[in-house]
Amino acid sequence: MTESDESFVASKGWLDRFKHCHGIRCLKIIGEKLSSNESTIEPVRIELLLRVIDEKNLSSEQFYNADESELFWRMLPDKILADLNEKVAPGRKVIKAKITFMPCANVTGKHKLPLFAVGTAKKPRAFESPVCYREQKNASVTRNRIITEFFPAVRQHMKSVDLPQQALLMLDNCSGHPFA
Numbered sequence: 135m136t137e138s139d140e141s142f143v144a145s146k147g148w149l150d151r152f153k154h155c156h157g158i159r160c161l162k163i164i165g166e167k168l169s170s171n172e173s174t175i176e177p178v179r180i181e182l183l184l185r186v187i188d189e190k191n192l193s194s195e196q197f198y199n200a201d202e203s204e205l206f207w208r209m210l211p212d213k214i215l216a217d218l219n220e221k222v223a224p225g226r227k228v229i230k231a232k233i234t235f236m237p238c239a240n241v242t243g244k245h246k247l248p249l250f251a252v253g254t255a256k257k258p259r260a261f262e263s264p265v266c267y268r269e270q271k272n273a274s275v276t277r278n279r280i281i282t283e284f285f286p287a288v289r290q291h292m293k294s295v296d297l298p299q300q301a302l303l304m305l306d307n308c309s310g311h312p313f314a
Contacts, residue, residue, distance in 0.1 A: 157218035187302065195245070196301040198288065200238035202275050207231060232273050238284065238303075245291045250275070250283055280305075 153159065187197065208231040214223050233253040239246040248266040253273045268279060280303075288301045 153215070158215050159218060160213050161216040161220060161223050190300060190302070192300070192302055193297065194241040195295060195297055196292070197241045197304075198238055198245075198284075198301055199241070199304045200236055200247075200280075200284070201305070202234050202236040204232045204234050204273075207233060234273050234275050236275050236280075240291075240301075245288075247284070247287050250279075252279065 186192075206229075208229045210226065210229075212225075216223055231254070233251055236250040236252075237246075238250065248264045251265050251267045252270050252275055253267065254269065254271065256269050258267065266283060268283075270276070270279070284303060288303075289299055292299050292301065
């Protein structure tokens with residue numbers, strides 16, 4: 135290295151200008167364009183929700199929300215820096231090894247269920263309490279998993295705060311989620 139190379143300090147925006155000057159752009163390697171048909175999605179009906187809460191006489195303590203999120207822990211980035219002349223970039227088969235997490239809590243925030251995680255490993259060492267880990271072949275949260283993990287924890291909480299043994303769980307429209 136020469137003395138001038140060692141003293142080089144990049145200014146803010148240097149890389150952007152360098153890429154622009156040399157015709158380098160960000161190119162997507164692989165991917166699927168996923169889009170949902172919004173006309174098939176039934177809009178959320180707040181009136182129906184409020185009516186159910188009123189009919190069941192539910193308090194904020196009995197109203198829960200849960201949503202799942204997937205972590206693809208072995209997936210490579212899907213973008214690469216490429217020359218302007220390159221139209222495509224060769225890629226590899228996508229490795230979809232994942233762990234699905236599902237946090238759940240009531241509206242008041244006083245009852246937070248342990249973080250629920252589903253993966254393919256039978257007994258991972260990384261997950262100790264307070265994470266509730268279960269093994270499943272495709273690492274997805276299913277209807278049976280929600281029922282076996284959610285309902286006992288909520289019943290126990292309802293007993294501890296002296297409330298009726300009923301609750302309302304809000305979920306997204308995933309096919310694995312129960313419709314009750």
